[in-house]
Amino acid sequence: MSRTRHRSPTDWGWQLVAGGLALLFGLPLYWLFTSSLRPAGSPPPRTVEWFPHAATLTNYQRIFALAPFGHYLLNSLIVASLAVPLTLLTASLAGFAMARAPVPIQRSLLLFSVTLLLIPTAALWLPRYILFARLGLLDTWLPLLAPTLMGSNALYVLLFYWSFRRISPELFDAARLEGSSTFGLWWRIGMPLVRPTSLVVLILSFLAYWNDFLTPFLYLKSESRYLLPVGISLLHQMDTTQFPLLLAGAVIMTLPALVLFWAVQHTFWYEGRFSELAHTDEV
Amino acid sequence: MNRSLILMLIPYGCGALLLVLLPALLIFALAFTTYDGLAAPQWVGDQTFQDVRFDPVFPIAVHNTLIFVGVSLPLRVLLALGLALLLERRRRGVRFYRAAIYTPTVIPDVAYALIWLWILNPLYGPLTLALRAIGIDPPAWLVQPETALLTLVAVGLFQIGESFVVLLVGLHNIPLEYHEQAKLDGGGVWQRFRYITLPLLFPWLLLITVRDLLLLTQQSFVPAYLMTGGGPYYATTTLPMLIYAEAFDRLRFGHGAAMLLLQSLVIAVLVLVGVGLARLILWGRSV
Numbered sequence: 370m371s372r373t374r375h376r377s378p379t380d381w382g383w384q385l386v387a388g389g390l391a392l393l394f395g396l397p398l399y400w401l402f403t404s405s406l407r408p409a410g411s412p413p414p415r416t417v418e419w420f421p422h423a424a425t426l427t428n429y430q431r432i433f434a435l436a437p438f439g440h441y442l443l444n445s446l447i448v449a450s451l452a453v454p455l456t457l458l459t460a461s462l463a464g465f466a467m468a469r470a471p472v473p474i475q476r477s478l479l480l481f482s483v484t485l486l487l488i489p490t491a492a493l494w495l496p497r498y499i500l501f502a503r504l505g506l507l508d509t510w511l512p513l514l515a516p517t518l519m520g521s522n523a524l525y526v527l528l529f530y531w532s533f534r535r536i537s538p539e540l541f542d543a544a545r546l547e548g549s550s551t552f553g554l555w556w557r558i559g560m561p562l563v564r565p566t567s568l569v570v571l572i573l574s575f576l577a578y579w580n581d582f583l584t585p586f587l588y589l590k591s592e593s594r595y596l597l598p599v600g601i602s603l604l605h606q607m608d609t610t611q612f613p614l615l616l617a618g619a620v621i622m623t624l625p626a627l628v629l630f631w632a633v634q635h636t637f638w639y640e641g642r643f644s645e646l647a648h649t650d651e652v
Numbered sequence: 653m654n655r656s657l658i659l660m661l662i663p664y665g666c667g668a669l670l671l672v673l674l675p676a677l678l679i680f681a682l683a684f685t686t687y688d689g690l691a692a693p694q695w696v697g698d699q700t701f702q703d704v705r706f707d708p709v710f711p712i713a714v715h716n717t718l719i720f721v722g723v724s725l726p727l728r729v730l731l732a733l734g735l736a737l738l739l740e741r742r743r744r745g746v747r748f749y750r751a752a753i754y755t756p757t758v759i760p761d762v763a764y765a766l767i768w769l770w771i772l773n774p775l776y777g778p779l780t781l782a783l784r785a786i787g788i789d790p791p792a793w794l795v796q797p798e799t800a801l802l803t804l805v806a807v808g809l810f811q812i813g814e815s816f817v818v819l820l821v822g823l824h825n826i827p828l829e830y831h832e833q834a835k836l837d838g839g840g841v842w843q844r845f846r847y848i849t850l851p852l853l854f855p856w857l858l859l860i861t862v863r864d865l866l867l868l869t870q871q872s873f874v875p876a877y878l879m880t881g882g883g884p885y886y887a888t889t890t891l892p893m894l895i896y897a898e899a900f901d902r903l904r905f906g907h908g909a910a911m912l913l914l915q916s917l918v919i920a921v922l923v924l925v926g927v928g929l930a931r932l933i934l935w936g937r938s939v
Contacts, residue, residue, distance in 0.1 A: 384745070387738060391752035394810060398755060400778050401767045413776035417785050463664035466657040478661075485668055488676060491870045492892070492916065495899055495908050496675035496682060502689065519667025526664060551656030580760035582874050598762040602878055605766065612770060619763035630758045634751040637817055 428617035441600030460520030464529025682909035736819035757813030822856030
């Protein structure tokens with residue numbers, strides 16, 4: 370505690386290592402942005418190029434001129450803006466009901482949810498594909514939106530369950546005495562108190578739907594319904610001098626995810642109860 | 653339990669039933685049939701498994717999957733652990749560094765694959781050019797059968813954000829008093845890591861290991877499909893790639909299901925053995 374405030378050599382060493390690693394992890398993104406600024410059609414570089422010579426933003430205009438790109442973007446936005454609210458609705462309802470259920474039922478629902486978590490659902494695409502084909506739902510957005518029925522991910526349901534459980538039961542009992550229905554308790558008492566959880570689920574589910582390649586790739590056939598990831602992967606058979614154009618598309622697809630993450634990343638670093646006392650400079 | 657609560661659980665229950673449990677059971681049924689997606693499935697007993705045994709690509713895919721998971725898993729866990737230990741404490745800029753480490757994890761798969769196709773291009777990719785500039789002649793990463801699979805593993809190593817966050821939470825849950833006391837007793841950095849951090853972090857390490865074990869096999873599909881198409885010469889054809897080809901290129905859904913069933917069984921056994929070993933270690937230590 371009597372430690373001096375100025376930087377010790379080990380601190381400088383730490384900064385160097387941590388900074389170097391941060392740079393390394395940032396490098397792919399840096400190359401993505403700078404390479405997307407290369408004029409399309411210009412010959413590929415022959416030597417290391419930290420910033421393109423005639424840097425230009427024209428790729429960002431031209432990618433939209435490639436007719437369907439704007440359409441894919443719109444489709445992706447529509448699917449995400451349907452999927453996220455639906456996920457919030459079903460996951461919070463299920464989480465709420467779990468938290469308010471009698472203890473034995475709570476336990477079995479918890480076990481059920483953890484079991485669901487342990488099943489790698491991405492590996493279930495083959496039987497799901499056959500089910501959707503039998504139901505005549507291929508080439509619609511319904512297979513893409515179907516997981517919202519179960520809150521998209523058992524993890525989201527569990528997050529809501531844990532948050533609702535922390536609310537003191539007296540609050541609900543009081544509202545109940547004033548004649549509130551169970552749905553009223555969920556909407557008027559529960560939901561306002563779990564806003565941080567809703568925000569986390571909103572962001573995680575947006576990222577999941579926005580980033581997903583496999584599901585739209587498997588279930589959609591007509592180009593008019595394609596989402597951005599599938600659309601861009603199709604454009605990628607272009608010749609190499611056009612690659613910067615494609616990277617501009619990749620930047621546009623990455624930006625919403627990046628902005629969302631950096632806007633809320635401070636909530637990720639929950640440091641527990643002892644964080645204020647945490648050793649600051651010692652090894 | 654009142655009726656409204658049951659109503660609230662219906663979408664979740666039905667969704668899980670239709671989208672997880674029913675498909676999981678369907679794999680078992682399909683694996684014993686031949687089915688082209690059009691005509692009704694034909695029950696053929698274990699014929700599909702016999703066919704899979706003699707499929708020349710199947711052993712290659714199993715081998716590739718084992719290498720992909722076997723190399724990725726320890727590297728990913730160790731990397732996440734190292735980064736979490738380095739960025740655990742409160743220091744100037746630590747939150748920025750943590751966010752930088754997490755950033756590659758939020759990049760969409762397709763964009764991520766395109767970035768690396770550009771970076772690793774054997775003629776003009778920035779990495780190739782940078783290595784040439786310092787006098788190293790790099791291999792043709794994704795284009796050479798010897799390096800393609802390991803390159804996919806390396807590319808995936810940048811996306812370890814979730815394990816990293818889980819381990820940070822684990823580290824922050826270790827009471828500081830333990831470290832203070834050990835320091836008073838003269839415990840060095842290594843001893844404190846060995847006897848305090850590691851045992852208390854063990855459940856969290858187990859959690860991320862099991863999670864990676866469950867997910868990594870399937871996660872090999874998208875990068876392999878987008879970056880190498882399973883080639884060159886089947887060098888990056890993992891089981892999910894083969895199952896996809898079986899179903900959509902050859903319209904043999906039953907054979908695909910048989911492979912999927914084998915894959916799931918192997919993963920399940922590995923998880924059970926892993927958790928069993930972990931419990932053994934935990935018991936051994938607590939005595």
